[in-house]
Amino acid sequence: MNAVPVRHPGRWAGAIVILLVAAGVAQSVATNANFRWDVVGTYMLDVLVIQGIGWTLLLTVLSMAIAIVLAIALAFMRQSDNPLFRSVSCTWVWFFRGTPVYTQLVFWGLISVLYPKIALGVPFGPELLSFSTQDVVTAFVAAVLGLGLNESAYLAEIFRAGLKSVDPGQSEAAEALGMRKSKIMWRIVLPQAMRVIVPPTGNETIGMLKTTSLVLAVPFTLDLTFATNGIANRTYLPIPLLIVAAIWYLIITSLLMVGQFYIERHFGKGVDNLAPAQIQPAKPAPGAAVPATHHRTPTTEDEVL
Template structure:
């Protein structure tokens, strides 16, 4: 005997020779809402406006004849400019290396339990961070007025060797001394901040294992502190590169002073300043790339996976683009089902 439900419900059994009705795309259950990705309209409008503004700025710079790009290209690789660039790079590397060599002991003295060493380190940092760099350079350049001669001998006694400071301290050596002393004060604070960023439990664990103070600092604390030191040290390196331009007041033939000599003769101020600007940008770009890889090296152990390199990031985006194109091609090639004609 058939019930009322059997009389009203349609027969769900498939009929031989007839295709089943087509379901929703992707095999999703019937009746569920379709998932649509969110449209970031404001983000796209902001990006379009930024690109338009950038295009306007680039167009105004490229098509402005006052920049004299032909003159820029002619002087960009001249021997005078390249010699000044070489001296700028030499000053940057030398001052940074000497600054950190002097700054590391100052940071250790600042963290020492000895009140005399701690006070001396604090006083050094306080004096050289409180004085403008230009004032320090001019002071060291005129040090001969205070100490005409320097000697080595018995303290408070006779001197065995004496030299005249006028002949000893030339402009380049004066620049190295002034920049190094100024750099070491900031380097000491950078190293001290990096050491303080390491958890104190690391030192306690090393002491429990019987490691000495210096070995703990060298093998445990410093490697972990480098994660905090490297970003700031990279900024200091770039700042030192640009800060070396101030030595032009001492007639040191760095990059800026070299282009100044040229435009004082040719009166082409703007294109020669652009030459110096382009070289500073190029060197800063290389240093920034090196800083990224050094940070990535010391990031080992702090994260499960290292951040991708620029080349690796490009490969990921290309793979995502290929996958998206493959899905689009597969959806276009989907065979027609019953009722889709």
């Protein structure tokens, strides 16, 4: 039987159109003198730009660390039998998801105006220690708190969805074996929930990387976006410096995506189904008897099926 492959002229036509458009865009971007690629090359490794990258990465890592810890606690509280815990978790998610992150950052930048002093002591009693709020909540600390608390509300819902995706029978079986609830959560439920949690968490991390450009509201003025904007204002060349920031964001995002890929592969071990071509019937051992196959005359119903 000579099987003739199906022709797909539409695919070839679409591929040709895409290649022509891509070639036209690349040629336009490469030859347009207004992009000032010489300026882009000059400032790609500028000291202020590299420092801005370092501060941006530090903001992203610390904010996500705070957000993940809070999100795990909020997800557990949301599933608790205690109505007070559930109410606190719901209120937290409602507030931080319902207000813009820029507004929250401005609030944290003005926290020293609302509370000029931080005091430690007996409730409704004498003060033991007191600190100036400006000395404790600096611009960097305010930026980390603003980003981390806002992100915790989104991650809490992601973690809750991951925990609910695990079959309750897993926990019931572990309880039947005498395992503690804390051990069941860390050894049974969370490893399986990570398959659902990791992809959206990686997406939120990439979003956090770009959200750090809003910390000017605190104001924190050492991140990548502020560094490139400062150079652009000084040289009156905004487009090349925007390209510099975009290239660096793309590089960092690409590295984060690679890390996400390996984390997903680690937690997805033994879950992905084999392809149909890989599933083959087991061959009998040499010398073993082959079971007889029962034949019957095909009926009209068989022919229809």
